[in-house]
Amino acid sequence: MIYLASSSPRRHSLLQQINIPHQQITVTVDETPNPQETPDHYVQRLAVAKAQAAQSQIPAPYPILAADTIVTYQGHLLGKPQTPQAAHHMLTQLSGRSHQVMTAVAILTPHIQKVQLSTSTVHFRTLEQQEIAHYITTAEPFDKAGSYAIQGIASIFIQHIEGSYSGIMGLPLYETALLLKDIGIPVL
Numbered sequence: 001m002i003y004l005a006s007s008s009p010r011r012h013s014l015l016q017q018i019n020i021p022h023q024q025i026t027v028t029v030d031e032t033p034n035p036q037e038t039p040d041h042y043v044q045r046l047a048v049a050k051a052q053a054a055q056s057q058i059p060a061p062y063p064i065l066a067a068d069t070i071v072t073y074q075g076h077l078l079g080k081p082q083t084p085q086a087a088h089h090m091l092t093q094l095s096g097r098s099h100q101v102m103t104a105v106a107i108l109t110p111h112i113q114k115v116q117l118s119t120s121t122v123h124f125r126t127l128e129q130q131e132i133a134h135y136i137t138t139a140e141p142f143d144k145a146g147s148y149a150i151q152g153i154a155s156i157f158i159q160h161i162e163g164s165y166s167g168i169m170g171l172p173l174y175e176t177a178l179l180l181k182d183i184g185i186p187v188l
Contacts, residue, residue: 015171069167073094090141097123105175116172120161131157
């Protein structure tokens with residue numbers, strides 16, 4: 001068994017999909033980017049920080065898996081919007097353009113700390129202002145990096161992806177399987 005340092009229903013579902021017994025733990029970490037920090041360093045740092053934050057909450061030295069997902073457009077982080085205006089601005093930026101989704105997944109045991117990074121490119125079709133406004137009324141954008149969920153309603157905005165669908169959802173299964181194999185947990 002492993003612990004998943006995340007309350008995300010998507011990450012929980014993805015681990016279930018590959019038959020990994022796990023228990024979820026909610027953790028809180030400071031997600032403020034450091035000055036001059038690159039997006040890839042930032043997302044990897046947060047995945048490790050989440051795993052480390054979970055250590056004090058578990059009763060035994062079980063493996064801890066943690067992940068963090070960010071959306072970048074032209075090198076800038078697009079976080080989770082706090083207002084409809086912020087969501088509208090982000091979706092307008094992404095309309096008709098490509099952006100990157102980076103998900104870092106970390107595994108932590110008493111003797112091992114490893115991180116894998118998955119980077120995918122998502123191509124949005126051009127969105128009409130009315131579509132953006134209607135999508136925002138669904139409330140789906142408000143707990144999602146970049147203001148959208150690939151597995152939700154926003155799937156109709158995506159022309160194609162290059163990379164990992166599960167990574168865009170929040171837990172890249174290929175990289176996760178590699179990390180679990182490294183600590184002796186078979187996925188098949």
